[in-house]
Amino acid sequence: MAVEPTALSTRILLLLVWVHHDLSFLVTLCGSITILYVDCVERPRGEDQYHMNQQEEESIRAEVLSLVRGEKPEPQRLIALLQRVQRHFGYLPRTAMIELAQFLHISPARVYGVASFYNQFRFSPPGKYPIKVCLGTACHIKGGEAVLKVWENKLGISEGQTTPDRLCSLDRVACIGCCALAPVNVVGDRIEPCVTPIRVEGLLLAMGVSPQRSTPEERAHASADREG
Numbered sequence: 001m002a003v004e005p006t007a008l009s010t011r012i013l014l015l016l017v018w019v020h021h022d023l024s025f026l027v028t029l030c031g032s033i034t035i036l037y038v039d040c041v042e043r044p045r046g047e048d049q050y051h052m053n054q055q056e057e058e059s060i061r062a063e064v065l066s067l068v069r070g071e072k073p074e075p076q077r078l079i080a081l082l083q084r085v086q087r088h089f090g091y092l093p094r095t096a097m098i099e100l101a102q103f104l105h106i107s108p109a110r111v112y113g114v115a116s117f118y119n120q121f122r123f124s125p126p127g128k129y130p131i132k133v134c135l136g137t138a139c140h141i142k143g144g145e146a147v148l149k150v151w152e153n154k155l156g157i158s159e160g161q162t163t164p165d166r167l168c169s170l171d172r173v174a175c176i177g178c179c180a181l182a183p184v185n186v187v188g189d190r191i192e193p194c195v196t197p198i199r200v201e202g203l204l205l206a207m208g209v210s211p212q213r214s215t216p217e218e219r220a221h222a223s224a225d226r227e228g
Helices: 005-020 023-042 054-067 075-089 094-104 108-117 137-141 144-155 197-207 216-227
Strands: 129-134 168-173 185-187 190-192
Touching: 054 075, 054 094, 075 094, 075 108, 094 108, 129 144, 137 144, 144 168, 144 197, 185 197
Parallel strands: 129 168
Antiparallel strands: 129 185, 185 190
């Protein structure tokens, strides 16, 4: 009987963890697998859909070094430094994570493994109009998932991504504390209450953004085209 690739990968991972009994090894291994998956399967997602030139990368490296100036290169400071980098850039550029790994004397896989474990971190630059769709309990019950799908369709991107022109970014959030107004979205710095799927196009037009109409398959093809 053939073994599914996912099941086989899981068995290998568990075996390696059992052999090493080392949590740091697990984090590094998961980071390596995640990087491989993103590079081979999900690219472009996040920063990779934008091609940085050498000058931009050098600028990011310099800014990261400035952000960590005065810090000791202690790996236990990784999460705090990731938070600092994200506050500065609005997201975690790949170049910044590599520079941070070099500063802390750890592997880039470990940095990426930790960053991808926590949903507070994002890997694509926020758009001019960041759109956050609440999917807390109240919003989920009242159709938040359906609203998110319509946003994806109208913007031509998936949750966690930014439009190629960097005009809009789309994210899900756990709760924004306005449960009585569910389902709630945050568009820019404005809270939009009682958002139904039919309201999404109107919100886009109010921002001056022309709605697109794309299926998940079309979004996948568009991502593949941008990668090529």
